[in-house]
Amino acid sequence: MLTADIPPNQTIYIKNLNEKVKKEELRRSLYCLFSQYGRILDVVALKTQKLRGQAWVCFSEVTAASNAVRQMQGFPFYDKPMRIQYAKTKSDCLVEAEGVYDPNAKKKKKQEEKAERKRRAEEVQQSATANGSAADNNRGPTSFRPASGGGDQETIPPNNILFIQNLPHGTTSMMLHVLFQQYPGFKEVRMVEAKPGIAFVEFEDDIQSSMAMQALQGFKITPQNPMAISFAKK
């Protein structure tokens, strides 16, 4: 019961998920929603009697998991508030192949499994960006860090309004409209004449804004201007 007793883990355990959502959609949506906190290595969701309504999201860093546990606690996801804890055990996708003194078949099998999971993790990433293929060829080499401040941008809680930075001079709201309107729930773009380089883009809800953020993060209107998208502050 004391969920606070579970020690920090790179993987978060989510329950109270809407059981009507199909497994692949669930994995994809969780990937989109949580990738704002860091690099996701795997999303596991099973629909067995025992495991439906639950999922595991494995991050590359514990700090990402910690932020996710705090910020997304109770987030209404498919109409149900998510209940998030640290996972109780380490995810298989993290087991390091350092069984040096155990040269038997077990090790080989583990490595095969690891490769298999890696492949599946890549699948998740692909399907996560499949609907935003406009951004794919446009994406920077690695994930882009928003420019301003020190860098705890990741701790801004979700918002249906996105804050866009690093836009090239001459960007118009029309241009952004075209780009963002392709994502469900799009409402409007707002730009401030007095402040070039930034914009606000409003969606109907936090989930839809998250999806668009994930899809267009780092999108380059010019090669020098990868978009830095974060949630607007309330």
Place this chain on the structure above:
DNA sequence: AGCACA
């Protein structure tokens, strides 16, 4: 409610 790795 339920902690896995189809």
